[in-house]
Amino acid sequence: MADKTSGEYDYDLFTIGAGSGGVRASRVAAAHGAKVAIAEEYRVGGTCVIRGCVPKKMLVYGAHFAEDLEDCAKFGWTVEKPQFEWTTLRDNVLADVDRLNQAYTETLENHEVTIFDERAELTGPHEITLASGKIITAKHILIAVGARPHVPGCDGHEMGITSNEAFHLDAIPERVLIAGGGYIANEFAGIFNEFGSKVTIINRTDTLLRSYDHALRDRLLQISMIKGIDFRFHAEFRGIEKTDSGCLKVSMTNHDDMEVDCVLFATGRVPNTEGLGLEKVGVELGKKGEIVVDRFSKTSIDHIHAVGDCTDRVQLTPVAIREGQAFADMIFGKGDPVAVDHNCIPSAVFSHPPIAAVGLTESQAREQLGSIKVYQSDFRPMKNVLAGRNERSLYKMVCEGDNDRIVGIHMIGPEAPEIMQAAAVAVKAGLSKADFDATVAIHPTMAEELVLLR
Numbered sequence: 129m130a131d132k133t134s135g136e137y138d139y140d141l142f143t144i145g146a147g148s149g150g151v152r153a154s155r156v157a158a159a160h161g162a163k164v165a166i167a168e169e170y171r172v173g174g175t176c177v178i179r180g181c182v183p184k185k186m187l188v189y190g191a192h193f194a195e196d197l198e199d200c201a202k203f204g205w206t207v208e209k210p211q212f213e214w215t216t217l218r219d220n221v222l223a224d225v226d227r228l229n230q231a232y233t234e235t236l237e238n239h240e241v242t243i244f245d246e247r248a249e250l251t252g253p254h255e256i257t258l259a260s261g262k263i264i265t266a267k268h269i270l271i272a273v274g275a276r277p278h279v280p281g282c283d284g285h286e287m288g289i290t291s292n293e294a295f296h297l298d299a300i301p302e303r304v305l306i307a308g309g310g311y312i313a314n315e316f317a318g319i320f321n322e323f324g325s326k327v328t329i330i331n332r333t334d335t336l337l338r339s340y341d342h343a344l345r346d347r348l349l350q351i352s353m354i355k356g357i358d359f360r361f362h363a364e365f366r367g368i369e370k371t372d373s374g375c376l377k378v379s380m381t382n383h384d385d386m387e388v389d390c391v392l393f394a395t396g397r398v399p400n401t402e403g404l405g406l407e408k409v410g411v412e413l414g415k416k417g418e419i420v421v422d423r424f425s426k427t428s429i430d431h432i433h434a435v436g437d438c439t440d441r442v443q444l445t446p447v448a449i450r451e452g453q454a455f456a457d458m459i460f461g462k463g464d465p466v467a468v469d470h471n472c473i474p475s476a477v478f479s480h481p482p483i484a485a486v487g488l489t490e491s492q493a494r495e496q497l498g499s500i501k502v503y504q505s506d507f508r509p510m511k512n513v514l515a516g517r518n519e520r521s522l523y524k525m526v527c528e529g530d531n532d533r534i535v536g537i538h539m540i541g542p543e544a545p546e547i548m549q550a551a552a553v554a555v556k557a558g559l560s561k562a563d564f565d566a567t568v569a570i571h572p573t574m575a576e577e578l579v580l581l582r
């Protein structure tokens with residue numbers, strides 16, 4: 129379908145939300161010849177670019193210098209009194225976010241996508257009303273509104289911050305309490321800890337990063353504790369109070385109260401679907417407010433689709449982008465509809481050190497396949513040996529028992545996400561342990577452990 133709308137509607141496609149999924153879908157639909165408009169209530173680029181993956185990764189890089197500066201002496205370098213200035217890093221990161229925001233805006237403009245810098249809501253099956261009161265009609269509507277941090281409703285919760293605010297802090301807090309045991313909690317724990325904060329993670333269960341293999345989770349916990357991060361498990365938030373000295377006193381179940389300077393909630397993200405008019409036009413929502421879609425991202429209404437975090441399938445940028453691309457190709461391009469394959473999606477946690485994984489964990493494989501074989505390498509990277517850093521990496525390969533087909537790879541150690549991206553291709557392609565064994569190692573690397581597993 130390449131015809132611009134005939135006049136029955138203002139646009140062929142109206143996208144609500146200019147984040148990872150919405151921008152890709154809108155740009156591709158426009159490239160296919162559709163007349164497209166997009167509304168964004170905050171900043172074009174969405175979570176990933178403005179206050180997620182990208183600025184977070186820059187902080188991770190900035191944080192890691194703390195260890196490199198510690199280790200460099202063993203490599204012959206003398207650095208007199210290294211000083212860290214948070215505001216320099218913060219402002220440089222935010223300046224790069226501005227650059228990317230501009231680049232994303234230009235990409236849309238270059239594809240003649242009309243941008244409305246305001247909130248949009250559905251007011252009819254084909255009708256969108258903007259915050260300014262302007263009414264727009266569209267043949268197809270794409271909901272790509274993402275998710276927002278979930279904050280537990282305890283007393284004083286408004287005194288805490290979320291990842292949204294973490295990028296804008298005036299200063300690095302001396303003592304930080306992070307609630308949650310998932311991606312954001314572990315990534316920001318690493319960041320703050322490397323910048324010198326005293327970090328405590330409190331989690332309502334005793335499991336961190338529950339979707340990852342237990343061996344990696346245990347290793348991250350052990351290394352994090354050695355680095356000085358404290359953990360309190362089975363701790364549910366009761367409340368936050370401000371003390372006379374201006375600190376935050378946090379109370380929780382099963383543990384003593386704690387005084388800190390900052391509380392960061394990293395307790396999951398909820399779909400941004402309230403007040404969007406979805407129920408009024410008959411779009412079905414799930415229990416968490418997520419938009420229910422089929423495998424082609426179609427909602428319960430034929431001409432309304434939804435992609436990305438607001439569907440609560442897999443909350444990752446590359447997934448939102450794929451879903452946006454598949455939608456645009458299906459509705460406005462040529463050829464058969466393509467459903468995004470949500471199996472075997474590689475992922476990473478940018479903790480210190482990072483974790484990366486693809487496929488089934490050992491326990492999932494055992495449960496689903498019965499007979500499995502597990503190969504493991506537990507080693508100290510060469511750089512850590514010379515630096516005198518007692519931090520070991522762990523690589524694990526999980527294979528189907530009878531044919532050695534690899535069903536999962538799990539890694540914790542320096543550069544694990546970089547190595548995993550290539551290894552994930554092999555797992556997705558259904559290769560076996562024998563294929564890895566047949567591949568000659570690149571020596572000396574950490575990645576060579578993957579082809580030398582016993």
Ligand SMILES: Cc1cc2nc3c(=O)[nH]c(=O)nc-3n(C[C@H](O)[C@H](O)[C@H](O)COP(=O)(O)OP(=O)(O)OC[C@H]3O[C@@H](n4cnc5c(N)ncnc54)[C@H](O)[C@@H]3O)c2cc1C
Nearest residue numbers: 145147148149169174175180181248274436437443444445
């Ligand atoms: C701190 C943090 C770190 C992350 N790190 C990673 C990572 O390393 N790797 C990774 O793959 N993923 C990461 N993620 C997840 C990733 O950011 C999301 O999965 C991804 O951005 C989802 O894209 P999306 O298009 O669904 O939504 P978003 O990118 O959130 O875009 C939705 C947009 O819609 C706008 N919007 C909402 N409602 C309306 C409305 N009514 N009208 C107009 N506009 C509206 C919002 O302002 C937002 O800009 C991270 C997330 C966070 C919070």
Ligand SMILES: NC(=O)c1ccc[n+]([C@@H]2O[C@H](COP(=O)([O-])OP(=O)(O)OC[C@H]3O[C@@H](n4cnc5c(N)ncnc54)[C@H](O)[C@@H]3O)[C@@H](O)[C@H]2O)c1
Nearest residue numbers: 280308309310311312313332394395396397443476477478
């Ligand atoms: N590296 C990455 O790819 C990356 C980084 C950050 C975020 N993300 C995405 O963003 C999503 C959100 O990140 P997140 O860390 O907030 O979520 P998460 O789902 O990873 O972890 C949420 C944590 O909060 C806890 N929790 C939930 N509700 C709670 C409550 N009421 N009280 C106390 N604890 C509670 C959970 O037990 C869990 O430990 C992730 O699921 C991920 O998809 C990805």
